[in-house]
Amino acid sequence: xxxxxxxxxxxxxxxxxxxxxxxKPTDAIIQIxxxxxxxxxxxxxxxxxxxxxxxxxxxxxxxxVEEVGxxxxxxxPGQFVIGSFFASDNTCAICHDGYQSSxxxxxxxxxAQATRLRVPLADGTLVATPDLxxxxxxxxxxxxSDVMGTGWFAADAANVKPGKTVVVVGDGAVGLCAxxxxxxMGAERIIIMSRNPARQKLARExxxxxxxxxxxxxxxxxIKDLTDGLGAHSVLECVGTQEAMMQAIRSARPGxxxxxxxxxxxxxxxxxxxxxxxxHLHGGPxxxxxxxxxxxxxxxxxxxxxxxxxxxxxxxxxxxxGYRAMSERRAIKALLIP
Amino acid sequence: xxxxxxxxxxxxxxxxxxxxxxxKPTDAIIQIxxxxxxxxxxxxxxxxxxxxxxxxxxxxxxxxVEEVGxxxxxxxPGQFVIGSFFASDNTCAICHDGYQSSxxxxxxxxxAQATRLRVPLADGTLVATPDLxxxxxxxxxxxxSDVMGTGWFAADAANVKPGKTVVVVGDGAVGLCAxxxxxxMGAERIIIMSRNPARQKLARExxxxxxxxxxxxxxxxxIKDLTDGLGAHSVLECVGTQEAMMQAIRSARPGxxxxxxxxxxxxxxxxxxxxxxxxHLHGGPxxxxxxxxxxxxxxxxxxxxxxxxxxxxxxxxxxxxGYRAMSERRAIKALLIP
Numbered sequence: 176x177x178x179x180x181x182x183x184x185x186x187x188x189x190x191x192x193x194x195x196x197x198x199k200p201t202d203a204i205i206q207i208x209x210x211x212x213x214x215x216x217x218x219x220x221x222x223x224x225x226x227x228x229x230x231x232x233x234x235x236x237x238x239x240v241e242e243v244g245x246x247x248x249x250x251x252p253g254q255f256v257i258g259s260f261f262a263s264d265n266t267c268a269i270c271h272d273g274y275q276s277s278x279x280x281x282x283x284x285x286x287a288q289a290t291r292l293r294v295p296l297a298d299g300t301l302v303a304t305p306d307l308x309x310x311x312x313x314x315x316x317x318x319x320s321d322v323m324g325t326g327w328f329a330a331d332a333a334n335v336k337p338g339k340t341v342v343v344v345g346d347g348a349v350g351l352c353a354x355x356x357x358x359x360m361g362a363e364r365i366i367i368m369s370r371n372p373a374r375q376k377l378a379r380e381x382x383x384x385x386x387x388x389x390x391x392x393x394x395x396x397x398i399k400d401l402t403d404g405l406g407a408h409s410v411l412e413c414v415g416t417q418e419a420m421m422q423a424i425r426s427a428r429p430g431x432x433x434x435x436x437x438x439x440x441x442x443x444x445x446x447x448x449x450x451x452x453x454x455h456l457h458g459g460p461x462x463x464x465x466x467x468x469x470x471x472x473x474x475x476x477x478x479x480x481x482x483x484x485x486x487x488x489x490x491x492x493x494x495x496x497g498y499r500a501m502s503e504r505r506a507i508k509a510l511l512i513p
Numbered sequence: 514x515x516x517x518x519x520x521x522x523x524x525x526x527x528x529x530x531x532x533x534x535x536x537k538p539t540d541a542i543i544q545i546x547x548x549x550x551x552x553x554x555x556x557x558x559x560x561x562x563x564x565x566x567x568x569x570x571x572x573x574x575x576x577x578v579e580e581v582g583x584x585x586x587x588x589x590p591g592q593f594v595i596g597s598f599f600a601s602d603n604t605c606a607i608c609h610d611g612y613q614s615s616x617x618x619x620x621x622x623x624x625a626q627a628t629r630l631r632v633p634l635a636d637g638t639l640v641a642t643p644d645l646x647x648x649x650x651x652x653x654x655x656x657x658s659d660v661m662g663t664g665w666f667a668a669d670a671a672n673v674k675p676g677k678t679v680v681v682v683g684d685g686a687v688g689l690c691a692x693x694x695x696x697x698m699g700a701e702r703i704i705i706m707s708r709n710p711a712r713q714k715l716a717r718e719x720x721x722x723x724x725x726x727x728x729x730x731x732x733x734x735x736i737k738d739l740t741d742g743l744g745a746h747s748v749l750e751c752v753g754t755q756e757a758m759m760q761a762i763r764s765a766r767p768g769x770x771x772x773x774x775x776x777x778x779x780x781x782x783x784x785x786x787x788x789x790x791x792x793h794l795h796g797g798p799x800x801x802x803x804x805x806x807x808x809x810x811x812x813x814x815x816x817x818x819x820x821x822x823x824x825x826x827x828x829x830x831x832x833x834x835g836y837r838a839m840s841e842r843r844a845i846k847a848l849l850i851p
Contacts, residue, residue, distance in 0.1 A: 268766075269743065276791075279742075428607060444782040446773075449777075449782070450796055452797070458787075459790070
């Protein structure tokens with residue numbers, strides 16, 4: 176089979192790889208129908224996370240089951256499935272509490288920017304669609320694997336509720352998907368912090384009611400202006416930098432909720448500021464598996480269309496261009512079709 | 514009147530002060546029936562928070578209303594009342610959400626280690642007992658003003674629920690009161706981290722089921738041993754140091770809850786560690802006012818006895834000895850009777 180391999184900063188190659196095989200009775204092999212490039216892939220691509228050896232890339236996937244191990248019961252060859260970037264048993268105490276991305280048996284699923292993929296713990300990781308999907312639903316179904324699932328977690332972790340005011344910090348694909356989630360959860364007002372006209376437009380289409388282009392202290396002051404001086408009920412930090420995190424914490428009202436769903440890079444929180452901010456803080460790797468059934472239902476019934484975050488569609492063999500376009504911010508998110 | 518004034522590190526004096534007066538129509542003047550020394554007073558007493566001018570001390574109080582301003586409706590002279598260390602209007606949006614200690618009109622109530630005290634925003638701050646209390650209830654009623662209210666918030670903010678496993682980090686008066694709160698909220702297992710035999714004994718009396726004397730990595734390992742390797746559902750950090758905070762975060766399971774209720778001193782949180790810990794984090798100055806009615810009811814009906822945290826009882830004019838005894842850890846908490 177063929178797949179994307181990162182050799183070093185800026186150096187993604189599409190090359191011949193060994194075919195995946197069933198290694199454990201709980202594995203499944205799927206034929207990738209669509210994959211994509213994640214914002215978090217760019218930390219590696221840009222050399223911010225050092226790459227020490229050639230690394231098969233990609234962790235967002237959907238596809239057709241080709242083969243399953245002898246212990247797999249819930250999915251079967253021929254089904255269209257979506258899974259999370261963390262494989263989970265979905266039976267341990269942590270999974271039971273809805274934190275499948277911290278499952279005691281979790282395994283990272285890497286190498287999804289390829290024609291085929293081995294998924295461990297298939298029963299606890301993969302969810303099948305009701306039927307084979309029509310082509311136009313495939314981009315949206317793919318987003319559920321990570322970007323939409325992560326946006327959903329951002330809204331869930333920030334306790335978004337009907338009638339509340341929500342701020343989304345970050346207009347990347349996760350932030351845009353977080354707008355979709357906040358809208359679904361009934362938020363009355365959804366403020367996105369964005370300076371990019373194309374992303375602002377998509378945010379409005381997804382349900383944003385206000386746009387704040389200011390950042391830092393000015394951005395915070397603008398949010399206070401929009402919320403009777405109090406701050407928002409829920410603030411969703413979808414970037415992972417110190418500036419974004421502090422902007423999020425300072426934009427929330429006392430007793431409010433701040434979520435953070437992008438891996439923090441260089442973020443340090445001052446205990447005393449956090450104490451007097453009086454906010455709830457929750458985040459981490461999104462437990463996508465928890466939300467998959469509900470999200471699949473919403474996409475299947477065309478209630479949400481997160482596939483619109485893909486503004487670049489490429490054949491999988493042009494994966495390197497997908498990385499370049501996203502790294503240069505020419506594209507929000509690149510869809511890759513084998 | 515007379516009251517305690519801090520002049521500098523280790524220098525508390527009991528001296529003649531101006532009588533408090535009604536300054537605003539929303540004020541009340543109360544005659545202090547009992548006051549005490551707070552763990553947080555020790556930050557000033559030890560010079561860790563610099564004292565720049567002679568400062569009247571004390572923020573935990575209960576007493577008899579002497580006089581009220583013309584706008585005060587809910588309390589009247591002759592009633593026995595308890596209030597929080599932050600005065601609140603109890604009507605703003607933040608109070609409505611239960612965060613009275615971040616009320617938009619909040620004022621810190623200082624100078625309670627005295628014979629009389631002015632309490633601002635009396636209607637939103639003070640809660641009267643059903644009747645004049647018997648003497649033996651006074652210590653417990655006094656704790657509701659801060660230490661028990663703060664322990665209650667620790668348990669509430671860490672989402673303590675029936676059947677869950679709770680860890681309390683810190684065996685000071687707040688930690689011990691947090692044990693009482695966790696027990697009231699139905700925790701099945703309450704583990705306190707303590708090395709002090711007298712405090713361990715009191716913790717057991719309050720409802721602790723397990724004692725862990727180890728600290729740091731060893732303490733965390735011991736908690737994991739006691740929780741099937743997963744960590745606790747709820748961890749209540751009742752100290753305010755970096756060591757205690759990290760011990761708390763690392764003792765919680767993914768998806769678990771960590772609260773912190775002591776003003777953090779020198780605490781810095783690494784964003785990436787917090788992200789992968791996958792915990793909920795919430796804390797800040799305890800919104801005591803939210804819990805006062807329920808806590809008064811529990812004390813009044815002798816369901817809880819937090820007054821036991823006072824292991825030193827002094828006449829108010831010996832307040833300096835109260836500070837010394839607590840600073841030297843000879844006493845858990847000093848009760849002061851005018």
